[in-house]
Amino acid sequence: MTFALAVTVGALFALGTFLLLRxxxxxxxxxxxxxxxxxxxxxxxxxxxTEGTSNSVPILADHHEPFPVTxxxxxxxLVLTAIVISFGxxxxxxxxxxxxxxxxxxxxxxxxxQ
Amino acid sequence: MNDVIAxxxxxxxxxxGTTALxxxxxxxxxxxxxxxxxxxxxxxxxxxxxxxxFASDAMSIAYQVGEWNAPFGITLVADGLSVFMxxxxxxxxxxxxxxxxxxxxxxxxxVYYHPLFQFLLLGATGAFLTGDLFNLFVWFEVMLMTSYVxxxxxxxxxxxxxxxxxxxxNIIGGAFMLLGVGGLYATTGTLNMADMARTVSAxxxxxxxxxxxxxLVLVTFALKAGLVPFQFWVPSAYRAAPLPVxxxxxxATKKVGIYAIIRLxxxxxxxxxxxxTVPGIPSDSLLAFLAPVILVMGMSSIVVGGFGALSCDSxxxxxxxxxxxxxxxxxxxxxxxxxxxxxxxxxxxLLATLIFALHHALTKGLLFLATGVIRDAVGTTQLADVGGLxxxxxxxxxxxxxxxxxxxxxxxxxxxxxxxxxxxxAGRQFAAHVTGDTFGAASAVVVLIVLLLxxxxxxxYSTRAWMGTFWGPxxxxxxxxxxxSIEVLILGTLAVLVICVGLGFEPVxxxxxxxAEAAVDTDGYVKTVExxxxxx
Amino acid sequence: xxxxxxxxxxxxxxxxxLVVAISLFLxxxxxxxxxxxxxVLTVAAFALIYIAYNLDYLEDGVLGREVEKEESIGEHRTVxxxxxxxxxxxxxxxxxxxxxxxxxDPVLSQYHRSIHLPLFGEIELASALVFDVGIFCIVVxxxxxxxxxxxAE
Numbered sequence: 001m002t003f004a005l006a007v008t009v010g011a012l013f014a015l016g017t018f019l020l021l022r023x024x025x026x027x028x029x030x031x032x033x034x035x036x037x038x039x040x041x042x043x044x045x046x047x048x049x050t051e052g053t054s055n056s057v058p059i060l061a062d063h064h065e066p067f068p069v070t071x072x073x074x075x076x077x078l079v080l081t082a083i084v085i086s087f088g089x090x091x092x093x094x095x096x097x098x099x100x101x102x103x104x105x106x107x108x109x110x111x112x113x114q
Numbered sequence: 115m116n117d118v119i120a121x122x123x124x125x126x127x128x129x130x131g132t133t134a135l136x137x138x139x140x141x142x143x144x145x146x147x148x149x150x151x152x153x154x155x156x157x158x159x160x161x162x163x164x165x166x167x168f169a170s171d172a173m174s175i176a177y178q179v180g181e182w183n184a185p186f187g188i189t190l191v192a193d194g195l196s197v198f199m200x201x202x203x204x205x206x207x208x209x210x211x212x213x214x215x216x217x218x219x220x221x222x223x224x225v226y227y228h229p230l231f232q233f234l235l236l237g238a239t240g241a242f243l244t245g246d247l248f249n250l251f252v253w254f255e256v257m258l259m260t261s262y263v264x265x266x267x268x269x270x271x272x273x274x275x276x277x278x279x280x281x282x283x284n285i286i287g288g289a290f291m292l293l294g295v296g297g298l299y300a301t302t303g304t305l306n307m308a309d310m311a312r313t314v315s316a317x318x319x320x321x322x323x324x325x326x327x328x329x330l331v332l333v334t335f336a337l338k339a340g341l342v343p344f345q346f347w348v349p350s351a352y353r354a355a356p357l358p359v360x361x362x363x364x365x366a367t368k369k370v371g372i373y374a375i376i377r378l379x380x381x382x383x384x385x386x387x388x389x390x391t392v393p394g395i396p397s398d399s400l401l402a403f404l405a406p407v408i409l410v411m412g413m414s415s416i417v418v419g420g421f422g423a424l425s426c427d428s429x430x431x432x433x434x435x436x437x438x439x440x441x442x443x444x445x446x447x448x449x450x451x452x453x454x455x456x457x458x459x460x461x462x463x464l465l466a467t468l469i470f471a472l473h474h475a476l477t478k479g480l481l482f483l484a485t486g487v488i489r490d491a492v493g494t495t496q497l498a499d500v501g502g503l504x505x506x507x508x509x510x511x512x513x514x515x516x517x518x519x520x521x522x523x524x525x526x527x528x529x530x531x532x533x534x535x536x537x538x539x540a541g542r543q544f545a546a547h548v549t550g551d552t553f554g555a556a557s558a559v560v561v562l563i564v565l566l567l568x569x570x571x572x573x574x575y576s577t578r579a580w581m582g583t584f585w586g587p588x589x590x591x592x593x594x595x596x597x598x599s600i601e602v603l604i605l606g607t608l609a610v611l612v613i614c615v616g617l618g619f620e621p622v623x624x625x626x627x628x629x630a631e632a633a634v635d636t637d638g639y640v641k642t643v644e645x646x647x648x649x650x
Numbered sequence: 651x652x653x654x655x656x657x658x659x660x661x662x663x664x665x666x667x668l669v670v671a672i673s674l675f676l677x678x679x680x681x682x683x684x685x686x687x688x689x690v691l692t693v694a695a696f697a698l699i700y701i702a703y704n705l706d707y708l709e710d711g712v713l714g715r716e717v718e719k720e721e722s723i724g725e726h727r728t729v730x731x732x733x734x735x736x737x738x739x740x741x742x743x744x745x746x747x748x749x750x751x752x753x754x755d756p757v758l759s760q761y762h763r764s765i766h767l768p769l770f771g772e773i774e775l776a777s778a779l780v781f782d783v784g785i786f787c788i789v790v791x792x793x794x795x796x797x798x799x800x801x802a803e
Contacts, residue, residue, distance in 0.1 A: 020282075020286070025278065028282060029282075032282055032285045032286065035285075035286060035289045036285065036288075036289050036292075038289070039289040039292040039293050039296075040292075042293060042296060043292065043296045046296050046297070046299065046300040058303035058304060059186060074299070074305070075296075075299070078248055078295075078296065078299070080686075081248070081252060082292055084686055085252070085255045085288070086285070086288075086289075087690075088259065089255075089259070089281075089285050089288070091793075091796060092259070092262060092281065093278075093281050093282070093285065095796070095800060096262075096266055096274070096277060096278055096281060097278065098800065099266075099274055100274045100275065100278055103274050104274070104275070109275075109278070112275045118751060118756070118757065121757060125747075125748075125757065128744065128747075129744065132740050132741070132744050135737065135740065136737055136740075136741065177756065177757075178756060179756060179757060179758050180750070180756055180757070180758035180759050180760060181755060181756050181759050
């Protein structure tokens with residue numbers, strides 16, 4: 001499972017980087033979105049996909065036995081925040097790209113006048 | 115003790131921003147709210163400075179939000195370093211907002227300018243005060259989100275390309291920071307900076323990942339600060355945003371990057387040691403490992419910024435490049451502080467960093483706003499089109515001259531002390547290595563030469579800006595344009611402030627001294643957070 | 651997109667989405683869910699209506715009011731309502747942030763208390779819900795403003 005997640009993160013980053021380097025603005029924004037998502041998946045893997053113990057979940061370090069069945073909640077909270085932020089950013093980037101299209105009449109960033 | 119004064123600046127900016135949004139149908143009222151709120155912000159910052167630095171029982175204050183104790187809740191910490199940065203921000207913010215009311219086109223101000231400005235201020239303030247690494251990321255994003263809007267929607271159409279680049283670059287930067295912060299959490303098991311400092315100085319933490327991850331975070335900080343090789347967004351974004359906001363960018367947003375570097379690497383990782391020594395690096399601390407990187411970034415920024423400014427044909431572009439160069443000076447000072455193992459030299463270098471940051475915020479703020487006056491008067495900032503403004507408005511010329519001279523570093527202006535201290539630190543670094551260590555001495559000489567080159571370049575481009583704008587025969591646009599006397603009056607007080615900082619340097623020095631001490635005082639920082647809150 | 655198929659699907663799906671959104675929103679303070687998720691789901695429901703019908707459908711078909719044609723989308727009555735919702739959310743958020751302070755506790759302090767309702771059983775009342783209401787309103791108001799303005803272009 002960890003391996004699968006690692007492959008997913010790697011693939012997302014690779015694809016995101018590839019799209020970022022294209023000259024179509026929409027693809028660039030897709031790339032940005034993918035990289036943000038890759039970062040989120042990476043955060044999830046940090047929490048581990050096994051049941052948490054006092055060793056793997058820092059917030060349980062001072063907790064008494066028995067441990068609740070849980071994974072690391074801090075990671076989940078971080079991802080939630082990161083998702084909200086990247087959501088807003090993506091929305092903004094899309095609106096911006098629309099405006100850029102209106103003004104330059106092309107989505108090809110290499111054809112923009114500087 | 116959970117003293118609310120520690121987060122009063124954040125609350126003030128938040129409240130003002132929200133109120134300004136609520137009264138958006140009444141533009142005049144909105145302006146009043148915004149200016150009053152910024153003044154109130156300055157007052158809270160002043161109170162905080164008094165409580166943390168100057169009062170007889172001065173101490174750092176921690177605030178546990180929502181009574182969730184550290185290290186689980188979000189802790190906000192006001193120590194010497196934070197309040198020093200807040201002071202810079204407050205001064206720049208007050209001038210920027212007062213100037214905005216006069217400068218920005220009334221219709222453009224109407225709906226969202228003031229709320230956005232307050233939220234920009236909020237983001238910077240939060241970043242300076244937070245004691246939690248992930249929270250720092252969130253404040254960064256708050257700050258960025260507003261700056262996107264300023265860059266994207268207040269410029270004309272050609273600036274949309276600049277804005278797109280800026281947005282894409284910073285989203286990638288944000289993802290990098292997320293990776294770094296998440297990794298640091300996985301390695302150290304905490305996000306609280308004080309707790310992290312404790313963990314990394316204790317033995318048993320694997321330091322290998324920490325080095326790599328902190329380097330990843332450094333990328334984002336350098337991107338915010340606009341250091342080479344992450345500088346390319348600066349000129350176009352600065353040309354696109356409204357000039358008072360650019361003053362904020364140069365004075366506050368960039369300083370957030372600088373502050374984050376100092377806070378994370380000196381306060382949090384200052385005591386961390388690596389298990390292996392790296393060839394060519396004298397000590398085994400994490401700082402010494404990063405020092406060459408920061409030094410090279412700083413030196414290339416000085417060179418790129420200097421030559422860029424020399425070749426730029428418009429005033430705002432010139433100052434944008436100059437801003438890259440000046441941040442380079444700051445980074446070199448940080449690099450010297452990181453490279454050394456001598457506590458005294460590190461203190462001097464950090465002191466130089468902070469004084470230079472203060473000078474840069476004031477001086478660059480003055481110059482960007484002055485560029486605004488020129489654009490208002492003649493409608494252009496192209497050096498080829500303006501000229502002979504000195505004859506037309508001698509008062510404005512003298513205000514500009516103060517800024518230019520301070521940038522160059524003429525005593526007794528604010529800029530002199532910043533530059534003097536940086537050269538002092540570089541000289542001491544050379545002196546420390548001059549016997550025995552050839553490699554160290556050689557690198558110190560290179561640093562000195564680059565600093566000297568940077569100083570010469572600063573003189574050249576300041577002269578170019580001055581001669582191009584104020585001397586020579588009056589061009590047609592200058593003859594017809596009128597300089598707004600109220601704008602000049604506002605700038606005049608800022609110029610007086612620049613002079614005053616230079617003349618009454620003693621208290622400023624004391625303040626920066628406390629801040630520089632707080633920057634390396636890891637134990638004090640940990641103590642403030644752990645025992646500052648109730649029963650943590 | 652206003653085909654019979656999308657319209658029929660929307661009729662069935664929208665109520666379900668709204669109910670899920672509300673339940674996610676209400677359990678937010680101690681379970682997965684909360685203002686943001688609830689808000690986004692609500693927006694999804696509205697977006698579906700916009701796609702299947704149009705912007706004026708809510709005012710015209712549901713509320714049965716006359717739709718005035720405004721000159722720009724920014725002054726449209728629906729959009730103005732969304733914007734007001736956004737403001738309202740922000741105010742709730744600020745109020746909830748500061749309310750802890752008025753009671754002498756740190757900013758953002760939260761309280762909760764369990765109460766027993768007849769027939770319904772034990773439910774937990776948390777002041778965090780107020781904060782969530784603020785977030786919910788901001789998300790719904792903000793996103794729908796963006797949707798309708800950009801969608802109208």
